[in-house]
Amino acid sequence: MRLNLLMSPSSAGFDEGIKAFFELLLELSRLRLFYEGWKFAEQIIGDDRSGFIERTKQQNLEKGPSALDRTDPTFFSASAYNEPSSNSDILCALTHRWGRSDTLVMNLLLEFRGPHPTYGTDISLFRETIAAVIAWQRPQHVSMAWPVYRDEHHPLDKQRSGIGWLGWVPFDLAPSQVPEAAVCEPMAGGTFLASQLGFWFAAGPNKDADAIARAQALDLRLNALGVLPTTVELQRGDWGR
Template structure:
């Protein structure tokens, strides 16, 4: 099965808490995802390619022990991660927080490695993922889609953060504000924006490559930038982007 290029990037308001609280928060997200169709999976972490694998549920004590050991000597914050536990390795999530470096941002990162066996690459699968994440914590910004698009086709200054295929913004927008997008609707104190429902990839050799989809995503991001709802990395580091009064 060929690997697809879909990545989740969630920039969060800084959390000033220690490892145990952050780890429990991450496990709460994994538990919430088990109620989302397509993400009702087991999660684990493996050390080394052929090393032991620990389930976040069945081996929780050992899982947390290994993650705790990994974080033991860190001076720049904490992190915890998990893979979907099957031979297909569908999903990966990584949460890092309490970052001490001035240029760092608390974040949740994710990757979709392969199409889901039942749901494929339906947009609704990823919309449900975004809803679960924004229910878990209210982000400063959320982007989802091909990383190759961000690398090769991002239409804005590199300091400006876009949404790629779909994203969540901490502002209230109406469909008429972004006519280039297929879907614009309220979600968890912000707005979900989906450039189009059809799955697409951004590198030409891929059979799901779509120049029209790339151009539509560019048009949506240009419109969002004109509306002033796309942050720069510097604004995200500040930590208060899109905060509700």
């Protein structure tokens, strides 16, 4: 599943953005889901901020000599991955995209490759993760869903973001406004929502049609309430403010 936090465009250059990203990785490492820390280029990030910045800078320079100093509307990116010691497979790959673009929405994307070997897929893990990112930089919109849900089951126009399994909107909502939600809780001046408590599949032999229908019902309700942004609104950068 993908946890996608849609951020506002910014004027931050490479150095400012990568330092902020490093601080986020340290904060996330304090959570249960990522207590093993993060790696980049096969090296544990740890407290070595200067080393991480330098390695990321070199990676970006491989894209061309102007990759770190562009004057046109553009964006930068950096990545890291979490690999629990009890499991040789990557648990989560994290990519941060910042700056601005004429065609793309800036985002922080966490791609989960499977359940945590100790904590599984408990919804509280992702609630904690979203709260930590909001404390770092306030996003415009947050969703968590399978890519196939977005591609094949999203009940709205493709230019409008939904929630899927769970997410956050920068608006105060009461449970009575979203009876389709299994969870509706205040969070950081907005609302944390979930269409259901349990983990579910949107494709394959374990595809759960009822879970997909519940996610669709919540997305339709949120759209009717006017709290789901379009791509144009996200690119503008002031959604929910």
